[in-house]
Amino acid sequence: MRVEQISVFLENKAGRLAEVSAILAEADVNIRALALADTSDFGVLRLIVNDNQKAIQALKSRGFTVSKTHVVAVEVEDRPGGLNRILDILNQAGINVEYMYAFVQHSGENAVMIFRIDPIDEAIKLLQENNLPVIEGSKVYTM
């Protein structure tokens, strides 16, 4: 049930983000979700794309440092408290959320959130036991 995310190291200067999206477009890769975390000097761009191999190859060949991480995609009910419930469950089990961000695409009525959680398999099990809709990777890449 894991989803693969790719992360790219970026210096904090104008145009770098646009360059990444141009490289991916050129390689015929579609970006499904994207989030940038940055400091005054550098940023880490996190991406969910439709073709990880192609994306990694294209970025590496242009000199970017890229890594692959596993994350979890969960459908979040589009009503007050929807996200809170997930965080509460994880928090009570002592599982730490490193970061999260929203998916561009909705799944029907609901929003999709990406969670970077450790330990990931324990978290997936816990979410499923609580009947929270964890979305499979193959489905996420083509959403």
Next chain:
Amino acid sequence: MILDIGFETMPREDLEAIILRRLKATIDRVYANVPFYRKKFDENHITPNDIQSLEDLKRIPFTKKEDLRDNYPFGMFAVPMDNVVRIHASSGTTGKPTVVGYTARDINTWAELMARSLAAGGATRGDMIHNAYGYGLFTGGLGIHYGAEKLGASVIPVSGGNTKRQVVIMTDFGPTILTATPSYALHLSEVAEEVGVSFENLKFKFGIFGAEPWSEKMREEIERKLNLTAVDIYGLSEVMGPGVAIECHEAKKGLHIFEDHFIPEIIDPQTGEVLPYGETGELVFTTITKEAFPVIRYRTRDITSLNPEPCICGRTHIRMNRVSGRTDDMLIIRGVNVFPSQIESVLMEMDEVEPYYQLVVDRKDNLDTLTVLVEVGERLFSDEVRHLQDRERKIAKNIKDYLGVSAKVKLVEPKVIARSQGKAVRVIDNREI
């Protein structure tokens, strides 16, 4: 093996008595025979009689590379040309080369010290030495060659270049000792691999590498790829050539300086002050047995430190640590001497950091600031910003602990650091002084 037990393991007290006697004789000779030294002594109101202890050496002014250049070609020779049997020269990157001469006795001394060096590095008279140092004006090839013959080993004077032929010779003759620059040793292993020769099937036991700076990491790589034990050798033509100092293969931890022939000092390259053992600075040599080309307090521009601790091999001669850089590259940041090679050592010790870095020095409001740009490779990278910031802080802390200078560490994308001809530009100094 210790070739000259008498001198190499001599108790310090006896050794120091010999050093002082030889120093005094050298001072007498240069004062009498080399106008440059006589003038220097006179200007500083020093006579040879003032040198009564090893401490007194500090009173004599330094000799610099420029002094040798000013006396080009033979002005520093202390014997008539009739007594000179060999001339070598080192190519200067700028201007005229430095010319050095040897009497027959000098050649013999050099061969003896080189034989001692080869023995310390694992060679015996039963060995066959593949000598891939260049033969010619450069002291490397002939220096090793005479030492190998003195030791009684069989030497193959293969010199540098024509690497494929060298691989054939290595395969067919079965030499047991390799002498080369460390970078050429690695090149040999690459070419051998290309032509399908494995060092595991060759007979090499020891390799003696020098004439250029190298690192512990490079030693590991050479030992793994060439399947031999690698030791470091040091020398420079102004002082003699290879064989001034050698690492013993037993400890592989610093190079024994042949103190019965050379007096080492470490100085602060800025102030000229002599530094205590263990502190890093510029290496200075005084030769005490050379006839044709003696040097007094010659500044080598090499950066290292001295280690007086006894060694497991039994030699009593002091050790110098691996040369870590050149004074030419030195930066002074808020009064602290900083060598790019020291920053490199700090980074190399951290497993996740690639040795791609650049130092940027700025001056803001009369205050010098040092920024260390470090390229983020795959091992350093993390998808978590917090981890990357931790790593920045850890690098800065290690630099502060090791060098005593505060630096701002900035992570940059790979290949941002300009590489000129494969070699990175290490320092950008934006200060206008």
